Amino acid sequence: xxxxxxxxEAVRVLGRMPPEEVRxxxxxxxxxxxxxxxxxxxxxxxxxxxxERMVGGWYPNDVDDFAQDVFLKVFRALPRFxxxxxxxxxxxxxxxxxxxxFDVMKRxxxxxxxxxxxxxxxxxxxxxxxxxxxxxxxAAAREEAGEVVRRAVQSLPPALREVVILRQYEGLSxxxxxxxxxxxxxxxxxxYHRARALLRxxxxxxxxxxxxxPSLRDRxxxx
Amino acid sequence: xxxxxxxxxxxxxxxGELDPRLEAALWLHLxxxxxxxxxxxxxxxxxDLLARWPTxxxxxxxxxxxxxxxxxxxxxxxAPRALSLRRAVGPLLAAAAVLAAFALLPFxxxxxxxxxxGEVTTASVEVETDSVPIGSDLTGLTxxxxxxxxx
Numbered sequence: 013x014x015x016x017x018x019x020x021e022a023v024r025v026l027g028r029m030p031p032e033e034v035r036x037x038x039x040x041x042x043x044x045x046x047x048x049x050x051x052x053x054x055x056x057x058x059x060x061x062x063x064e065r066m067v068g069g070w071y072p073n074d075v076d077d078f079a080q081d082v083f084l085k086v087f088r089a090l091p092r093f094x095x096x097x098x099x100x101x102x103x104x105x106x107x108x109x110x111x112x113x114f115d116v117m118k119r120x121x122x123x124x125x126x127x128x129x130x131x132x133x134x135x136x137x138x139x140x141x142x143x144x145x146x147x148x149x150x151a152a153a154r155e156e157a158g159e160v161v162r163r164a165v166q167s168l169p170p171a172l173r174e175v176v177i178l179r180q181y182e183g184l185s186x187x188x189x190x191x192x193x194x195x196x197x198x199x200x201x202x203x204y205h206r207a208r209a210l211l212r213x214x215x216x217x218x219x220x221x222x223x224x225x226p227s228l229r230d231r232x233x234x235x
Numbered sequence: 236x237x238x239x240x241x242x243x244x245x246x247x248x249x250x251g252e253l254d255p256r257l258e259a260a261l262w263l264h265l266x267x268x269x270x271x272x273x274x275x276x277x278x279x280x281x282x283d284l285l286a287r288w289p290t291x292x293x294x295x296x297x298x299x300x301x302x303x304x305x306x307x308x309x310x311x312x313x314a315p316r317a318l319s320l321r322r323a324v325g326p327l328l329a330a331a332a333v334l335a336a337f338a339l340l341p342f343x344x345x346x347x348x349x350x351x352x353g354e355v356t357t358a359s360v361e362v363e364t365d366s367v368p369i370g371s372d373l374t375g376l377t378x379x380x381x382x383x384x385x386x
Contacts, residue, residue, distance in 0.1 A: 040305075045302065045305070045306045048302055048305040048306070049298075049302055052298060052301055052302060052305075056293070056297075056298070057292075060290070060292065060293055061290040061292075064290045064291060064292075065288070065290065068290075068291070072291070073294075075291075075293075075294070076293060076294050076295050076297055079293070079297055080297040080300055080301055083297070083301040083305075084300075084301060084304050084305075087301070087304065087305035087308055088304075088305075088308045090305075157284065157287040158287045158288050158289050161284060161285055161287055161288040162288050165285070165288065176285075179246070180282075180285055181288075185250075185252055186247075186252065187252075201243060201246075201247075202243070204246060205242070205243050205246075208246075208278070208281065211281060211285070212277065212281055215281065215284055218284050219277060219280045219281050219284055
């Protein structure tokens, strides 16, 4: 039987969690419907946004269903959430989101392709990744700054994309990201660094002209 | 601190995630290195650009389905455990069955065979052979071939 972490570790993790969240979890574990609602309300937006950024480019009409599935899984598993495991609830929750998105990508993978960009040196092996080409509907959308960014981020290999999304858009620490993606903190940091280098490369014209300048739509309107 | 390390740690600057000594070293490096200062500027511009990716948000309200299922899961996980008749009575039934089996044991023992009674018989003898056809009678004994796959 694996040794349980010392109690002071669990207390330290509890200290990193908002106190009301600890109460909601305990009450939800006892079957309190209102506590489930509180947890849902707190995390619905970030969970939805993460799913949308991870796989919404390919399945824009399914994001609601994906978010619903994730919450159902989380709430069904909530009785097994163990404070003594030293994991924050948000980290635990994002692990579900991340795993679900990867399942979606595997299940719905179309035209798997491996490119030099899509492979991380020494760690990706021959794992196929989604073709970076966006779906036709999205490609037909107007090329405004948000769309350019979306395409650039979604063209990243999944292992890099998830780190960018969790760090850049969800503001998680590298330590939490490491826990979520199942790697060391340093690995998460290195992946983020690598992802940003690729993004800088792909978005170079926009970065160089200054992101605070007029958006493409504005420039189009002026033209 | 060299440039590679400084650029790796740059996203952590001012977030509270860096060790204070490392953060001080990073500031010192940025003060001294024009290349890394330019890199930091590009990083800020990239941050601004990345912030322009909006999310659409929910198209329909999933709260009703999610919370209904959560309620069901909670009820299934807690209430039936206490109320289940099978859970309460099951161990008692199992114990009763074991006791009954022990009580009936003397009546279930088979009657002693002729051999056990010390009588000599000329009953058929089962011979293990693969070469002799089933039913051959070579020595006046009944021979039965053994199925090699039967144990």
